[in-house]
Amino acid sequence: MEKEKTGLEKTNLQKERLDLQKLGFKSGIEIHQRLATREKLFCRCPAAIQDEAPVSGTLLRKLRAVAGELGVVDPAAAFEAARHKTFTYQLIAENACLVEQDEEPPAGLNKQALNMALTVSKMLNAQALDEIHVMRKMVADGSATSAFQRTALVALNGRIQTSLGDVAIPTICIEEESSGIVSRESDSVIYRLDRLGIPLIEIATDASLQSGAHVAETAEKIGRLLRSAGFAQRGLGTIRQDINVSIAGGTRVEIKGAQQLEDLAALAENEALRQHHLLQIAAELKRRGVNNTQTDAQKNAQTGAEHRTQENPHGVGKVAFGKPHGVSHHFKKAKSFLSQPIAEGKAVAMAIKLLFCKGLLGREIMPNHRFGTELSDYAKSKTGIKGIIHCDEDPTKYGLTPEDFKLISKELDCIEDDGWAIVVADELNAVKALHAVFDRCYTLEIPKETRKAEGQVSHFMRPLPGAARMYPETDVLPVVVTGAHVDGLELPKTTEERIANYIAKGLAPDMADRLVKSSEWELFDQLTKGSGGTNSTNAADGTNAKNADAKTVAWLLLEVKPTLRRAGVDVNIPQERMAAVLRLFSQGYITRAAVPDVLTLVAKEPNEHDAQKLAKAANLLRIRGTDLEKLCREHQNSFPDIIKRYRLQVDAGELKGLLEKKT
Amino acid sequence: MSYSKAVEAHLKKQKIEPGDRIRYSGNKGTFEGILLPKPELGGSESCLMLKLDNGYNVGFECNGATLEKLPGSSVALGNVGAEWKPSVSTNVPKLSLVATGGTISTKVDYKTGGVYMLSEPAEILAKVPELAEIANIHRIQSPFRKASEDMDSNDWKVLANAVVDELNSDSEGVIVTHGTDILAYTAAALSFMIRDQNKPVAVTGAQRSPDRGSFDGALNLIWSSQFAASDCAEVAVVMHGSSSDDFGLAHVGTKCRKMHTSRRDAFQTINAQPWAKIGGKKNDQNVHPKQPDHHANQNKKNAVHFLRDDYNRRDNEKKPIADTAFEPKVAHIKAMPTSDWGMIDYLVEKKIRGIVLEGYALGHVPTMSKHSWIPTIQNAVDSGVTVVVATQCLNGGVHPTVYASSRKLAQTGVIQLHDMLPETAFVKLGWVLGHEKTPDKIREMMLTNVAHEFNERHQQDDFPGFKEDDQYE
Known part of the structure; x- marks a missing residue:
């Protein structure tokens, strides 16, 4: 019955078309993009990380919640610290030093990263600050060994054009990337230190x-702008979007860590x-009789107070945390x-x-996400339990029967629309988890939360951090940014300018568009450097062009490369070897049709640097001029035969030209 | 650094002071925030420093901008007190705290980023609330508050007296909080100055400030409390034993040295083993088998695992005294290639009373031809200056007879100090010269093992070096 009910609601939910404007939908985003700098933001470790870099040791830390600048402990920090977690850090000698271990003071702010951020600020018409101050933003989830993330506001009041008009970009920051999680247990988390300290731009x-x-x-x-500027690191996880939403x-709720644009x-x-x-x-809940405020729920949870009873079915207005009731006997006999x-x-x-919760x-409340899931998320994050069972679920999921559920309701003195929740864990954690369930259940305002994106829905992560979490980084001096410095920063081409440029180089508009969206445009620019216009296009004699023409390069990068990759060829070929193959073509040593085969040979023989030699050995050199005339004679000038x-x-x-000349 | 005169004048005209909420209008736009005082270093003196509502500090050029003070919204700067209530537990050991200064006693003014000394020593304990579960810090005194680099031998006298006061109280042990720069020197000074020590003294500090969630002083205080409740009536430096938050080490006060500028485990016992390991893995093999004392259980409960047995046991019959006589006219010279021995003549002229000569290797100085230091050292000794020799290798000891150089040096009448650390030699020489006047007595005292400053048996593990097994897991 419960199942049917849920199923029905799901259908309703999917049909539901929210009128966002009517709801008062407000949203903003923060883009975090790892910058393609040589070094990290505050140390001289390389900023590019390799997942396969070996672990050279481990480090163990216990982090504490400390009072912030207003003398109060930040709620997010206190929440994490209350979990008494021990953090283990894997040391990666190649990509992390004592700075990442919080064992050495930071070096100065990475100038390359700052210049990238200033350039992006300029592209977004933001005002660079005259003096940049590095701050410490407290993070107690262990993702930083120092328990803070270094961050600096670089520019204010930018904007970006969208189809619905300009969107304001109030702040642009540079900050340190956090450590990556290796594994997470209820009382400990293991991080890798290689990611910590990579420069991020936050827009x-x-x-x-x-x-x-x-x-x-x-x-x-925004993502495209960063990539087109050449400032973005590539690969999974190098860009993350945080979304703020309220109605x-x-x-205001913050959803962190969305990685997929879609x-x-x-x-x-x-x-x-x-x-x-x-x-x-x-x-x-209010209609049914609950009259709690958030503080009431929390207060009563501590002290225990009045209950609604059979005798007083309409309750007393306030709901209190009742004594948890043992229901293990129902599970002992179950196949679960x-x-x-x-x-x-x-x-x-x-x-x-x-009380009053049955059916709710x-x-x-979101696709595949029930109110019960919300309560469960709170209990999980506060205690590390695996989940909760509630009265609106399908009992067979747990090897129980509807009869068991009825009995549980009875044992708990439930009447009418009373519901219940069960936690299976050690007693201490079970009670702690039930308190968390209770507190969340009767918090009638929507809590200010940081949530974690999982696909298209999100789960509770921790309370939204307050203003108490930032104070100056005293180990790093402020950086003065002069107007002349900002004026001197060269702006990279915008996507639109880039597309126009590619079209001018001879690409069809759709090809130009594909190219700017792909990760190949940088290589394209390198390979076509110095080649102008369309005049060198696949010239029959092909001997004059020093550089390959734009169309061929685009074809090579956007068509040939993916095809070869799908065929299992390792197409991560160094640029100069790629250029060598293109040169063979543009100088007429190989035909266009042979380019994929020669490229494959080059990919498979990384130690042979003479592409022409490879082509020759594979009998792929072009037959042209007098040799071709000879070939024509041998084949009675038959075009189909020769081809x-x-x-x-x-x-x-x-x-074709040759044969036409003959006739 | 402060704001430029022009900026100060601009602010004064508008009656704006740091802490006021202002509206700034300049060529980059209009922004509101709290005006902050200029930090001590860095930045431009014509840039106004504002804290915006999003928490970021930013700098705006003041030149050409208009400023407006917004009414009724000033904030008090530098007001970052924290409450601390003394522990009232009765079943945990009573301890004394003697707070001096240093990173462990600082607080950050979160508004300005300025670092200040704590106004109340008890505030240290507010940073470590869980300490109340293991110790009752019922007596607190703070004889002075200084960064340790600003301390001198008079401060050691004051400190030794304060610690002895506490040793004579009903506390079970004493914790001294201290800056880490000269923490090891102070530990050596206390080791010599406190005579007839009856209870443990743990000297501790922090390599990370208390404003951070990664504050190492919290565990250092906890481990210090555990050591102070143990049966080891010695002065120990109690700090992190590794870069991880897993165990502490109680280092021998006279054989301890700060060996890294910034790591948590910067302090190391040189040429010997630490007294004890505190905390860490429970099934530790290092629990010393011979612990017959009444505090053995306490040691075990507190996870104080002794690594050696030759420490003085807690003894309530002893009445400790502070024997603080100290001669500050002691100099320290390090032999360096091409360094000029003329400086020893200079020190003799300046009526210095003792010189610690930090020689090469086994205690050598140049002895050949016109570069020889021997005549000038001979002159110093003959002039009544006590010259002692320690090694700049730190690990290992000086030796009087292996090479001609040290034999020649020995003949001048210098005192060769075996494996004593140069810094300990410096402290001990000052202390001995404060007590003795005749060369024979001085020599006798310098060579007497007063507070474990000599170790005559060096073991393989006393020199750390590269341990292959520890490097990769």
Whole structure:
């Protein structure tokens, strides 16, 4: 029955078309892009990391929550510290030094990274600050060994054009990348130190984004700008988008770590959906009789207070945390993954009544994400438990029967619309988890949260950090930025300028567009350096062109390379060897048709630097001029015959010309 | 550094002071924030430093800008106190804290980024609330508050007296918090000055400031408390034993040296083993088998694993005194290629009373032809200056007879100090010269092992070096 109900709601949810404007949808994004600098932001370690670099040792740290600049402990930091986690760091000698280990003071701010950020600021029409101050932003999740991330505001008040008008970019920062997680347990996390300290640029928009699509478009525009400037590191995880979303009556929630551009729109709109449904659930709880404020819920959770009883079915207005009730006996007989630990005495099943909550726990608030999931996320992150079981679920998931669920309700004295939640864990954690479930359940305002993106939905991560988390980095001196310095920074071409330039070089508009979006444009620019216009296009004699023509290069990079890659050829060929193959073609030593084969040979023989020798050995050199005339005579001037037999060695244009001349 | 005169004048005209909320309008736009005082170093003196509402500090050129003070919104700067309530637990050891200064006693003014000494020594304990679970720090005194690089031998006298006061109280042990620059020198000074020591003294500090979540002083204080409650009536430097937050080491006060500028495990015992390892893995093999004392259980409970047995045991019958006589006219000279021995003549002229000569290797100085240091050293000794010799190798000892150089040196009447650290030699010479006047007595005292400053048996593990097994896992 519960299942049917959930299924039905899901259908409704999918059909639901939210009128974002009516909801008061507000969204902004922060783009974090790793910069393609030589060195890290505050030490001289290389900024490019290799996943296969060996672990050279480990380091163990216990981090503490400390009072921030207002003398109060930041809620996010306190939350993490309360978990008493031990952090282990894998040392990667190639990419991390004592600075990353928090064992040596930082070196000065990386000037290359700063100049990239200043250049981007200029491209976004932002105002560079006259003096840049490095700050410490407290992070207690262990992702930084120092328990802070170094960050500096570089420029203010920029803007970027979108289809819905200019979007304001209030701040542009440079900051340190965090450590990457290797594994996470309930009481410990293992990080790798190679990523820590790579320069990131953070570009934040204001909250004026109007829809999910607008969020995605803006993120794409900013990402493209960074890539087109040549400042972006490439590869998985090198760009991350944080989305801020709120709706009227809701609150600002930050969703961190979205990596796929295509998920952004859904993530933003699903968050609006979540807040909308949470507001409805809160209204329903109030209607049913709950009158808690957030502080009441927390206070009562500590002290225990009045209950709604059978005698007083409408309750007392305030809901209190009741004594957790042991329900292990239901699981002992069940065929469930939970039965064994309970039978072995390693875990107990504890339940609490959730007054007025029946039917609400199972309500879907985002696709495949119920109110119960929200409660579960809080319990998980506070205690490390695996999850909760609630009354609106399908009992068979846990090897129980609807009858068991009814009995549990009875044992907990549930009446009418009372619900319940169960946690299976050691007793201490189970009770702690149930407190977390209870507190979240009756927090009727939408909590200010940092959430973690998982596909198109998000999960609770920690409370939103407050203003108490930033103070000056005293080990690094402020950097003065003069107007002359900013004026002297050369602006990279914009995407539009780049496309126009490629078209002028002879590419078709769609090819030019594909090229700027691809990761090959830098190589393209290198390979076509000095070649102008279209005049060298595949010339029949082909001997004059020093450089390969733009069309051939684009064809090589956008068509040939992917085809070869799919065929299993390692196409990460150094630029100069790629150029050598193109030169063979442009100088008429090989035909266009032979280019893929010669490139394959070059890829497979990384130690042979003479591409011509490889082509010759494979009998791929072009037959032309007098040799071709000889070939024509041998084959009775038959075009099809010659092309059939010498497709890779003969240029069809030259052959055709020759035959026409003869007739 | 402060703001330029022009900026100061501009601010004064508008009656704006640091801490005020202002509106800045310049060619880059209009921004609001709290005006901050200029940090001590760096930046441009014509740039106004503002804290924006997003928490970032930024600098704007003041020249040509208009400023407006926004009403009723000033913030108090430098007000970063923290409350601390003394522990009232009765079943944990009572300890004394003698707080001096240093990184462990600093606080950051989060508004300005300025670093200040704590105004109340108890604030140190507010940074480590969990300390209350293992110790009752019921007596706190702070005889002075200085960064350790600013301390001198008079401060050692004051400190030794303060520590002896505490040793004579009902505390079970004493923790001294101190800057790390000269922490090892101070530990040596206390080792010599405190006579008839009855209880443990842990000298500790921090390599990371308390404003950070990675503050190492918290664990150093915890480990110090555990050591101070142990049965080891010695002066020990208690700091991180590794770069990780896993165990502490209690180093021998006279054989300890700061060997790294910034690492947590900067302090090392040289030419010997530390007294004890504190914390770390439970199944540690290093728990010393011979612990017959009443505090053995306490040691075990506190995870103080002794690495050696030759320490003085806690003894409540002893009445410690501070024997602080000290001669500050001691100089330290390091033999260097092409260095000029004329400086020894200069020191003799200046009526210096003792010289620590940090020789090469086994205690050598140039002895050949016109570059020989021997005549000038002979002159110093003959003039009544005590010259002692230690090695700049730090590890290993000086030797009087292996090479001609040290034999010639020995003949001048210098005192060769075996494996004593040069810095310890410096402290000990000052202390001995404060007590003895005759060359024979001085020599006798210098060569007497007063506070474990000599180790006559060096083991393989006393020299760290590269350990292959430790490098890769």
